[in-house]
Amino acid sequence: MKRLTLTALAAAVALTAAPASADLIVPNLSYRTGPYGANGTQYADGFNDYFTLLNERDGGIGGELIQVPECETAYNTEKGVECYEATKEGALVFNPLSTGITYQLIPKVGVDKKVLYTPGYGRTSAKNGKVFEWVFNAPANYWDGASVAIKYLLDENGGDLSGKKIALVYHNSAYGKEPIRTLQELAEKHGFTLSEIPIEAPGQEQKSQWLQIRRDQPDYVLMWGWGVMNQVAIQEAANIRFPMENFIGIWWAGSEIDVTPAGAGANGYKSMTFNGVGMDYPLYDDLKTHVIDPGKASQGGEHVGSAVYSRGLYAAVVIAEAIRKAQELAGTSAITPEQLRDGFENLDMTDERLTEIGLPDFGPAFQLSCANHGGNGMARVQQWDAEAKTWNLITEFTEPDNEVLDPLIAEDSEAYAQEAGVTPRDC
Amino acid sequence: MIYREAGDFKTGYREDGQTFPIRLDRWAYYALIAVAVLVVPFVIDDYWASAVILPFLIYSIAAIGLNILTGYAGQVSLGTGGFMAVGAYAVYKLMTAFPEISIVIHILLAGGITALVGMLFGLPSLRIKGFYLAVATLAAQFFLVWLFNKVPWFYNYSASGQITAPTRTVLGEAVTGPAASAPAKYLICLGFVFVLAWLARNLTRGTLGRKWMAIRDMDIAAEIIGVNPLTAKLSAFAVSSFFVGIAGALLFAVYLGAAEVGEAFGINKSFLVLFMIIIGGLGSIFGSFAGAAFLVLMPVFLKNLMTGGLGWPTDLAAHVELMIVGAMIVIFLIAEPHGIARLWALAKEKLRLWPFPH
Numbered sequence: 113m114k115r116l117t118l119t120a121l122a123a124a125v126a127l128t129a130a131p132a133s134a135d136l137i138v139p140n141l142s143y144r145t146g147p148y149g150a151n152g153t154q155y156a157d158g159f160n161d162y163f164t165l166l167n168e169r170d171g172g173i174g175g176e177l178i179q180v181p182e183c184e185t186a187y188n189t190e191k192g193v194e195c196y197e198a199t200k201e202g203a204l205v206f207n208p209l210s211t212g213i214t215y216q217l218i219p220k221v222g223v224d225k226k227v228l229y230t231p232g233y234g235r236t237s238a239k240n241g242k243v244f245e246w247v248f249n250a251p252a253n254y255w256d257g258a259s260v261a262i263k264y265l266l267d268e269n270g271g272d273l274s275g276k277k278i279a280l281v282y283h284n285s286a287y288g289k290e291p292i293r294t295l296q297e298l299a300e301k302h303g304f305t306l307s308e309i310p311i312e313a314p315g316q317e318q319k320s321q322w323l324q325i326r327r328d329q330p331d332y333v334l335m336w337g338w339g340v341m342n343q344v345a346i347q348e349a350a351n352i353r354f355p356m357e358n359f360i361g362i363w364w365a366g367s368e369i370d371v372t373p374a375g376a377g378a379n380g381y382k383s384m385t386f387n388g389v390g391m392d393y394p395l396y397d398d399l400k401t402h403v404i405d406p407g408k409a410s411q412g413g414e415h416v417g418s419a420v421y422s423r424g425l426y427a428a429v430v431i432a433e434a435i436r437k438a439q440e441l442a443g444t445s446a447i448t449p450e451q452l453r454d455g456f457e458n459l460d461m462t463d464e465r466l467t468e469i470g471l472p473d474f475g476p477a478f479q480l481s482c483a484n485h486g487g488n489g490m491a492r493v494q495q496w497d498a499e500a501k502t503w504n505l506i507t508e509f510t511e512p513d514n515e516v517l518d519p520l521i522a523e524d525s526e527a528y529a530q531e532a533g534v535t536p537r538d539c
Numbered sequence: 540m541i542y543r544e545a546g547d548f549k550t551g552y553r554e555d556g557q558t559f560p561i562r563l564d565r566w567a568y569y570a571l572i573a574v575a576v577l578v579v580p581f582v583i584d585d586y587w588a589s590a591v592i593l594p595f596l597i598y599s600i601a602a603i604g605l606n607i608l609t610g611y612a613g614q615v616s617l618g619t620g621g622f623m624a625v626g627a628y629a630v631y632k633l634m635t636a637f638p639e640i641s642i643v644i645h646i647l648l649a650g651g652i653t654a655l656v657g658m659l660f661g662l663p664s665l666r667i668k669g670f671y672l673a674v675a676t677l678a679a680q681f682f683l684v685w686l687f688n689k690v691p692w693f694y695n696y697s698a699s700g701q702i703t704a705p706t707r708t709v710l711g712e713a714v715t716g717p718a719a720s721a722p723a724k725y726l727i728c729l730g731f732v733f734v735l736a737w738l739a740r741n742l743t744r745g746t747l748g749r750k751w752m753a754i755r756d757m758d759i760a761a762e763i764i765g766v767n768p769l770t771a772k773l774s775a776f777a778v779s780s781f782f783v784g785i786a787g788a789l790l791f792a793v794y795l796g797a798a799e800v801g802e803a804f805g806i807n808k809s810f811l812v813l814f815m816i817i818i819g820g821l822g823s824i825f826g827s828f829a830g831a832a833f834l835v836l837m838p839v840f841l842k843n844l845m846t847g848g849l850g851w852p853t854d855l856a857a858h859v860e861l862m863i864v865g866a867m868i869v870i871f872l873i874a875e876p877h878g879i880a881r882l883w884a885l886a887k888e889k890l891r892l893w894p895f896p897h
Contacts, residue, residue, distance in 0.1 A: 144854030145861075153854070184842070184853040189795060189802060194590040194839065215701045216797045219717035235699070284688060286699035286799050293698050310688075313801055411852070524698055531635070531705055532716075 135177040136447070138163065138431060139199035141208040144411075146186040147314035148339035150369055151420050153411065155209055156182065158424025160410035161403055166432060168402040173435050174445035187339075189216055196220065204435070204452050205229050207427055211287035219532060221246045226449050227456060229434075231427045232257075232363055232386060236290055237524035239486030241457065242536040244525065248456050248485045250430070251478045252386045252512075254336070255520065256489030257362045258291040259512035261334055261384055262298045264360070264493050274303030279330040281321065281337065281345060284310035288336045291362075293524075295334070297516050315341025322348040335361040342370035350377030357382065360493070366503070367419040371496045379498035382506070386491045387426040388474040389503045391417040395470030419494075419503060426475055434459050457482050476509045483539035489517070542890045558740060575729060580722040588721035593794045595835045596728040597786050602815040602827035603739045604782025609813070610821035611743055612775035613755025614664050618676035620808035621683035622780050623787030624800050625653045628693050630788035631702045634715075635695060642707040642715060646731070646788045653784020654777040656683075661776030665769060668758075680809055687800040703797040715792045724793050731789060735782060740824050742778065751775050752822075783812075818871055820880025829879035837864055 142156030143149055163178045172178050183195035185208065192213035196206065205227040208214055214234035221228045228247045230238065236255045238247040252260075266273055280295055282288030292308060299306040307328060309321050315337065322345075325333060333354065337345055342365045349359055357380040361370070366383025396417070404413045415421045438447045438455025447455070459480045466474055478487030490509040497504055529536055547562045549555045559565040583592065601619060608614050629649035634642065660679040664672050687693050694702050706716030713719040714727045742748055750771040753761035762768055791798045798804070811834060819830020838860055845856035875882050889896070 142853065145857040149854070182846075182853045184846075184857045186857065189798070190594065193795065197586040197589040200585075211699070212701075212799055212802050215699070215703065215799075216795060219703065219796060223717040237698075285801055286701045289700045290698065313805075411854075527697070531703065533706065 135179045136173065136435065137179045137181065137199075137203045138205055138207075139195075139203050140180050140182045141185050141192060141195045141199070141206060141210075141213065142182055143185050143187045143209070145184065146188070148187045151339055151364070151367060152187065152209060154367070154369075154415040154418050154420040155424035155427075157410040157413070157415050158421035158426075159207070159428045160424075161399065161413070161416070161421075162425045162428035162432065164408050164410070165399055165403050168406075168408065169398055173432055174439040176439075176445045178432075178435075185210065185213060187212075189213055192216060200224060200226060204447070204449050205431055207231075207431070209233065211235075211290070212285065215286055218244065218247055222534075227452050229427065229431060229456070231430060232423070233287065235528075237521045237528065239484065239489075239521050240525035240536075241481070241483050241485035242525075242539050243529045243534055244485060245537060246453060248480065250459075250480055250485065250487035251461070251476050252363075252489045252491045253486055254287075254290040254362065255294040255517050256486075256512040257384045257491055258294045258334070259298065259517060260489075260491045260510050261360050261362075261493075262295070262302065263510055263513060264507060265332055266302065272302075276304040276332065277307065277328065277330040278304050278332045278334060279307045279309055279325055279328065281309045281311060281325075281333055281335045283315060283337050283341055284312050287338065287364075291334075291336055293520060294517065297520065298513070301516060311337070311341060311345070313341075314339055316344055318344050318348050322352055322354075325349075325354065326352045331358060333359045335359070335365045337361065337365040337370075342367075343373045346371055346378050346381060347374045349381075350374045356380035357495075360384065363423070363491070366494060368501070368503075369418075369420075371498070372501070376498045378496055381496045382493055383496075383503075384491050385419070385494045385503075385505070386475060386509075387423050388471070388505070389417070389419045389422050389494065393471050393474060398470060422474075426471075429469060429471065429475075430459070430461065433461060433465070456480055456485070461487075481539070482537070489514075542887070542893070544891075556744075572733075576726075580726055583721045583725050585721050588725050589794070590839055591836060592725055593728055595831055596725075596732045597789045597794055598812065598815060598831040598835055599732055599828050600735055600789070601783050601786035601812045602819065602831045603736060603824060604779045604786060605812050606816045606819075606821065606823070606827045607739060607743065607751070607782065608775050608779035610816055610823065610826075611748060611755065612751035612772065612779075614661070614772060614775060615669065615673040616676040616779070617673050617806070617809045617813065618660060618679035618683070619783055619812040620804045620806060621680040622653050622657055622783040623790060623808060624683055624687055624804035625656045625780075626650060626784030626787030627791035627798055627804065628687055628702065628800070629653065629784065630792050631695075631704065632693065634705060634707060634792065638705070638707070641709065642792070643709060643727075645707075646785055646792070649788040650781040650785040653787070654781040657776045657780020657783070658773050661773055661780075664772050664776065677806075677809075680806055684800050684804060687804075699799075701797055701799050702791065704792040704795075707792075715796070717796065719793070728789055728793060731785060735785065736824060736828075739782070743824070747771075747774060747778075755822075814868065816878075818868060818878055820878030823878070823880035825883060826878050826880030829883065833879065834864075837867070 140156055140159050143152035160180055163180050167177050181199055183199050185192040185195050187210050189212045207229050211233050214230050217228055230249045232252055234249050236253040238244040238249050295306050311318055359381055361383040363384045371378040371381055403409050434455040437459050438451045439445050441454055442451040457480055461478050463477050476490035489512045492509050493507045494503040495506045542563050559568055605619050608616050626649045629652040630645050633645040663675045694700050704715045706713050706718055712723040714723045750766045753766050754771045815830035815834050818833055820826025841860040845851045846853055
């Protein structure tokens with residue numbers, strides 16, 4: 113019985129392990145099932161569609177077609193490891209959209225020499241390229257998000273937050289815990305009190321936490337949530353009549369599916385973002401002609417233009433630009449992961465380039481280097497209009513408080529270097 | 540005709556009591572060990588190690604552990620995930636606090652620490668039974684996960700609460716951390732599986748195992764014939780937790796490399812290991828292996844078949860895979876409630892009579 117299964121398995125694996133063509137391979141470790149599947153699907157669609165567009169319209173990048181083999185992780189670390197091992201042959205860059213899986217892959221990519229690109233998630237201190245040679249988290253990370261959110265609240269309050277109470281509602285996992293350090297530092301600096309309210313994954317049960325918020329009456333609530341947790345939190349906040357304009361989510365808590373279940377109750381809810389939303393960009397004309405209308409859109413294109421779809425698309429845009437840069441530097445179109453890393457380190461995303469791509473003002477302008485793998489961390493705030501069912505951008509791109517963040521990043525990356533025995537590079 | 544006892548003469552009690560009384564079984568066992576030690580390390584690659592063989596070996600240890608407690612001693616436990624977490628965090632603390640000491644000793648110590656914790660949570664078993672005990676161990680599961688999330692000391696105050704295994708070597712070969720090669724990881728797990736399965740087999744057919752089974756079958760009768768329920772139940776919890784703790788330590792240090800308690804050691808893990816022993820066969824060492832193989836290999840096999848072989852979209856394949864595995868569990872339990880081990884035993888019975896069944 114066992115041996116039979118193994119032989120059958122061997123046959124199946126032999127069937128799958130043959131991506132031996134010369135195309136550039138960018139695996140998509142996605143999740144379309146499980147408690148986070150509703151969000152993961154949209155992201156994966158955006159990611160796939162941009163590469164489909166490049167293949168269909170331009171014949172790939174620099175003449176090389178891009179292959180995007182997909183592997184389902186279900187946001188589960190064990191399946192994530194399996195997917196990584198199954199797709200790493202010939203792969204250039206990984207984008208697992210899971211902080212847990214990212215933590216697992218960070219040591220592995222250093223040994224296997226693959227690029228790990230984690231826009232807006234993952235390990236924050238990976239910004240320090242001296243320690244994390246293979247990991248990039250531009251354009252913004254969680255600490256940037258936390259800092260920009262506090263900056264926004266400072267602006268709202270005339271530059272003074274002393275005596276205010278801010279509650280952090282977070283997914284009790286590596287992802288949700290990331291901003292705590294920064295917020296504690298910022299609380300000390302600006303004199304507000306921070307209360308930390310964990311929510312157990314997946315987050316369908318939040319009654320007691322919101323009861324606590326109703327009792328404590330914080331001035332503002334920040335949220336680090338994902339998947340079903342967001343919908344429940346926004347619904348609960350509406351139930352206790354918490355003023356929505358004082359409720360700010362991180363970018364992962366800012367998609368249409370998070371707010372629509374609460375209906376009009378979610379009107380005025382805010383979230384951070386580092387990418388534009390909607391289809392009012394010239395790129396979507398091309399996308400329509402080359403991808404959607406011919407029926408080549410991932411999963412039929414039902415989420416095109418949504419907030420999370422746009423973020424998946426943006427991740428693909430940055431990877432494509434890095435590949436282009438790498439080809440330019442290496443003088444060859446069939447690049448290796450090492451060359452792609454150099455491409456990332458020399459990446460300069462200007463506003464002009466974004467306009468050229470057809471996405472004006474879609475993301476922040478940023479520049480990476482050997483030491484800086486995280487860009488300048490700019491993010492902006494968007495607000496939900498429940499009547500029109502749209503996200504409206506209400507601030508410009510804002511820089512985080514690097515005075516607070518830089519020492520934290522240095523400290524955390526040093527701790528990692530020591531633990532993992534990494535000697536920081538000279539940059 | 541070929542598979543039979545006849546002609547295989549035993550001349551002593553030791554030979555009579557051996558694990559594989561039939562010569563063909565013995566040969567198959569030796570051949571399996573020889574292939575596992577002499578062939579597999581040279582052909583194993585990263586994918587096979589990470590996706591198939593390491594999880595199979597590690598979950599086998601956990602399943603043997605739970606089988607000792609549930610299958611042999613009759614104490615239902617839903618705290619396996621929590622006890623695996625104890626093993627994982629114990630080995631993490633030991634690895635980082637005493638880097639100069641061998642990882643093998645750390646893994647064994649982690650098992651020992653888990654045994655102590657298991658005994659502590661096993662105390663209620665002296666007063667409560669069945670479903671009530673299951674609920675008490677469920678409390679252990681939630682308490683332990685909460686504890687490792689709440690107290691930063693356990694994860695060395697890292698910003699995200701993740702624990703990451705540093706590189707440690709055995710005989711100069713890295714077995715944990717990113718630089719560990721697939722054969723090294725495989726061999727260390729195989730070593731633990733071999734020794735622990737051998738230990739479990741011999742414990743369960745000795746005095747201790749007989750005491751456990753007596754308690755399982757009827758605790759009052761066992762007490763009357765002189766089995767002390769205190770020592771029998773607590774020793775079952777201790778030995779079981781020792782196995783489960785080692786499985787947790789290997790799962791974190793060798794297989795995953797980084798873990799987070801809620802995600803890696805949640806209630807789902809408890810159910811997974813429980814399903815393994817129910818499908819494999821309660822009260823059987825072979826059943827533990829068979830159950831682990833079924834639940835580890837089947838999803839990977841189906842996934843590769845559907846997305847790789849048939850080219851289905853990944854989400855459809857993932858959903859169909861869940862349905863097939865679920866349906867197979869139900870079919871198995873209806874068709875053979877005693878698990879794969881019973882099927883195996885029946886097959887062997889038939890084989891002995893072949894080709895002259897009566």
